[in-house]
Amino acid sequence: MTPLPDFDTLRWLADHEPDRLEQLQHQLNQEAIAASDGNQEQLTCLVFNLEQQLARCDNPYHRCVVAMGMMRSKLYTLSTIINEPEEFLETAKIIPFRRPAQKL
Structure with a gap:
């Protein structure tokens, strides 16, 4: 390396x-x-x-803030997976679309 x-x-x-x-x-x-x-x-x-x-980003400080924000987001996700796995693994409730009545 x-x-x-x-x-x-x-x-x-x-x-x-x-x-x-x-x-x-x-x-x-x-x-x-x-x-x-x-x-x-x-x-x-x-x-x-x-x-x-x-x-x-238009300057080095902006780049630093953006990178820190992305890292914070990833660490929050990792923390949720470790500390509250049930909440993380919950799936979305799927609501089926109803088809409109067909006209004859």
Whole structure:
């Protein structure tokens, strides 16, 4: 796996070569997904969703807030699954549509 540079190097890349930093981030994401056990599709979707959300941000602080919000949402879901599995596994009540009476 590609080693993560120290903080000062990452900060320099962010200020001077943001495209190279983005390339490093993409490479590290792909390596982490490849090393996962069996949930690569879900992780790929998560990374795609994160990238789409971050593309709309106009500054680094906005990116941080968006990423933290997404992490908080995932952690809340995980907490619900662990602490209240019955609530999480409840299924929606299906209400069938009634067909209108046919005219002869």
